[in-house]
Amino acid sequence: MKTPPLFYSAAVAFFVFASSLGATPLEDALRPLSDGVPEVAVVRLQQLLTQKLAPSEQQLAQSKLLEALARAGRPEEALKIAVDPSLTKDWPAQFWKAQALAALGRWSEAEPAYAQVAAAADAPLRADAAFGEAQSLRALGRRDDALRVLRPLQQDALWQVRASLGIAALMIEQGDLVGADRLLRAFKMDRPADRQERRFLFGKIQLEQGRYDRAAEILAVILQQPADVPHPLLIATLFAIADTHLRGKTPERGDDVLEDFIEHHSADAALPEVFAKLDELYQAEQKPSPNELARWTRERTEPRRALAQWYLARSQLRAGEREAALRNLTNLRTSAAQLPSLGEAQFELARLLFADRKWDEAIAAGEAAKRLDPMSEVGTRAAWLIAEANYRAGRLExxxxxxxxxxxxxxxxxxxxxxxAALCWLRIEQADKFSSDYRRISDDPTKQSSQSDLLLEEGMVQAAQGKAEAAEALRKFIHDFPNNARLAEAWVALAELAFHEQKPDLAGARAALAQARQSNPTANALERADYLDIWLNDAAETKDESQVIAAASAFLQHHPGSPFTAEVRMKLAEAYFRRQDFANAQTQFELLAQQDPDASLTEKALFFAARSAMSSMGAASLDHALALLDQVVKLNGDLKWAARNEEAAIERRLGKNEDAIAIYDEVLKNSAKPPEQREALCGKADVLYEMGATDPQNYRRAIELYQQLAEEPGVPAHWRNQAGFKKGKALEKSNDKPAALTTYYSVLEQGAQPERQHEFFWFYKAGFSAAHLLEEASDWKSAVAVYRKLAAVNGARSDEAKTRLTQLRMEHFLWDE
Incomplete structure (x- = not known):
């Protein structure tokens, strides 16, 4: 981590001196700014600007509001004021705009803003702006330019010391340690802050000379007198001490200093950076102790608690304690701390959930990462993960x-x-959008490899869709790109086409597979070749089940992580079943479906084969699942309507919501058993809820269905609570929060009754949603009452409710509640 550049402005603010007696409203609004209380000035100026003011007063009020916001540590809001065209030539306003940009670390934008003010002959803050320009240049790594800007300031009596300190810092970074030492000794420092900064730079010189113990001693003196140390210098000193111990191979000694700072500054603005530096020390230690981090996670002080959870999770991941890290990262989702640095924590959670194939949960964590830190690389990586998770979940659109x-x-x-993106459009047959992205790739000569790969994908997708032109496209790829690394994949695709012809060409498929195996196959090509080999053995005229079993078993051994595993395991189970090896068939069915086969084994095998196929990414797998489900429906057995419900779920995944609703209606109108009826009713409501994003009237239709499900006589608690929770969410989407709150509370009220069947998953979701709505409305007493009910049922999230209950009571002095 780079040490943050030091930047102290000697800005001479515009002060308005006026006594209370006879002061104008504008003077009253500005007085807190001159008194050093910018927060109050912000409120007064915002109120004043709602009134009709003379143009000159309006501009001055806007300019001072910008300054007050910047000085109050609210740079984002300050920048919103800075866009006012009337402030373009208002040099103080432009200076404070630059200050706001610098506070956000947007140095490339701050530098020209400072330079503009510094170059203006009539600007009252030219020297301040020049110093800011130099600091921006330093942050951008343009040290020679920064020196050029600082040297003239050495001739200014007010800026001589500050400029010299800045020059010395740059000389240290450039390796001129002797020159920096000589310059630092050339001036008498009257201000305590300047003396402390000089001591800091002396410490940096010792650090760069490799005198780590001496550097640590000098820097430690600064921490002994924190009252004389500006905050940026204090943080820079902590980082320098940490770097001293990192480079001196004594990280265990360095972490004590940072831990002590965190212990006594639990809400410091620089806490995210301090934690990150502490983590560097932990990484360098042979046996890091997580005791302090663990203790802070048990305390309620934010943002220290949230940051401790994040860095404890990092430490646990390094130690191989994945489940413990997952728990900490998941718990962090409920934290009130909303820091950009926690975006990386949410991204790490998303990455772990993605690895577990929990697509929706990974997407939710990725979205949280983007919200917390949208402008950094974390936001970009999170967006990529969200896109890939949607892809793997079959939501290509x-x-x-x-x-x-x-x-x-x-x-x-x-x-x-x-x-x-082009591949997604191709697979859902959005030809125009595919062509648009393909042209963008083709226009870049550096992307020839991507272009050839996309042509191969086009042929493979056409093959999966059963299009007649697929074989021609694949043969053209083989001819045009004979040395392509993915040549074997094209041969495998041709083999698949031969196999899937109306009258399967088994000999042609085997010949193409042989070509694939001789073409230096990639792991993906070898996987698909081994997969097809199973089906070729299964389709042989004189089928030998032992060959099917051998091929399927070998596939599972050689490709344990394949997306085809479920289908292969089902084929293996079917082969055992056809050979009447029921013991092995049962084992495979249990592995596949986690359910023992019974007298209706065939129906269940088909049903669970379809369920397995649905987990695969490819459109062909979904088609296969639909075919299997259709066979289940035709059997007219116990699983007929369950199969129809699964077909509806596939149509939903394919974005065919109207088709899904039609299937659910068929289930609801026929003789399905209550469980299948409830599944269909809830599924239809869920589809309407999803469609509410484009037509809000669908939320009302979904609400009616959820209500119908919740009020069904004898409905199990799982369905009743789920319907109530989802109804509440639909009401929230309809901007009817009072009704949503009432609905959530009804779930809570009914679920807490001792004579009722207990169900905790949806019960807690509804209860916490009710509490969150009350907290949003600042109705703390009611929120406490809800958390008390949640804590009283002694379910899986009772401790979470108790923690939040205690936190609210302490924060809002509600111990009598």
Whole structure:
């Protein structure tokens, strides 16, 4: 981590002196600014600007509001004021705009803003702006330019010391340690802050000379007198001490200093950076102790608690304690701390959930990462993960535009992102959008590899869709790119086409597979070849089940992480079943479906084969699942309506919401058992809820269905609570928060009754949603009452409710509640 550049402005603010008696409203609004209380000035100036003012007063009030916001530590709001055209030539306003940009670390924008003020002959803050320009240049790594700007300030009596300190810092960074030492000794420092900064720079010189113990001694003196140390210098000193111990191979000694600072400054603005530096020390230690981090996670002080959770999770991941890290990162989702630095924590959670194939949970964590830190690389990586998770979940229409946005926002990722977007459009047969992205790739000569890969993908997708032109496209790829690394994949695709012809060409498929195996196959090509080999053995005229079993078993051994695993395991189970090896068939069915086969084994095998196929990414797998489900329906057995519900779920995944609703209606109108009826009713409501994003009237229709499900006589608690929770969410989407609150509370009220069947998952979701709505409305007493009910049921989230209950009571002095 780089040490943050030091920047102290000697800005001479515009002060308005006026006694209370006879002061104008504008003077009253400005007085807190001159008194050093910018927060009050912000409130007064905002109120004043709602009134009708003379143009000159209006501009002055706007300018001073910008300054007050910047000085109050609210740079984002300050920049919103800075866009006012009337402030373009208002030099004080432009200076404070630059200050706001600097506070946000937007140095490339701050530097020209400072330079403009510094170059203006009539600007009252020229020297201040010049110093700011130099600090911006330093932050951008333009040290020679920074020196050029600082040297004239040495001739200014007010700025001589500050400029010299800045020059010395730059000389140290450039390696001129002797010159920096000589310059620092050339001036008498009257201000305590300047003396402390000089001591800091002496410590840096010792550090760069490799005298680590001496550097640590000098720097430690600064921490002994914190009252005389400006905050940026204090943080820079902590970092310098940490660097001293890192470079001196004594990280265990350095972490004590940072831990002590965190212990006594639990809400410091620089806490995220201090934690990050502490983590560097922990990484360098042979046996780091997480005791302090663990203790802070048990305390209620924010943002220290949230940051401790994040860095404890990092430490646990390094130690191989994945489940413990997941728990900490998941708990962090409920933190009130909303720091950009926690965006990386949410991204790490998203990455772990993605690895567990929990697509929706990974997407939710990725979205949280983007909200917390949208402008950094974390935001870009999170967007990519969200797109890929949607892709893997079969939601290609959602993934494609996200990939396109990544390509637009992050040039470094543009090539791969455009490729993925084009692939998504191709697979859902959006030809115009595919062509658009393909042209963008083709226009860049550096992307020839992507272009050839996309041509191969086009042929493979056409093959998966059963299009007649697929074989021609694949043969053209083989002819035009004989040395392409993915040549074997084209041969495998041709083999698949031969196999899937109306009258399967088994000999042609085997010949193409042989070509694939001789073409230096990639792991993906070898996987698909081994997969097809199973089906070729299964389709042989004189079928030998032992060959099917051998091929399927070998596939599972050689490709344990394949997306085809479920289908292969089902084929293995079917082969055992056809050979009447029921013991092995049962084992495979249990592995596949986690359910023992019974007298209706065939129906269940088909049903769970379909369920397994649905987990695969490819459109062909979904088609296969639909075919299997259709066979289940035709059997007219116990699973008929369950199969129809699964077909509806597939149509939803394919974005065919109207088709899904039609299937659910068929289930609801026929003789399905209550469980299938409830599944269909809830599924239809869920589809309408999803469609509410484009037509809000669908939320009302969904609400009616959820209500119908919740009021069904004898409905199990799982369905009743789920319906109540989802109804509440639909009401929230309809901007009817009072009704949503009432609905959530009804779930809580009914679920807490001792004579009722208990169900905790949806019960807690509804209860916490009710509490969150009350907290949003600042109705703390009611929120406490809800958390008390949640804590009383002794379920899985009772401790979470108790923690939040205690926190609210302490924060809002509600111990009598």
């Amino acid at each position: 959602a993934a494609a535009p996200i990939f396109e946005q990544v390509a637009k926002d992050a040039p470094a990722f543009a090539s791969d992102a455009l490729f993925n």
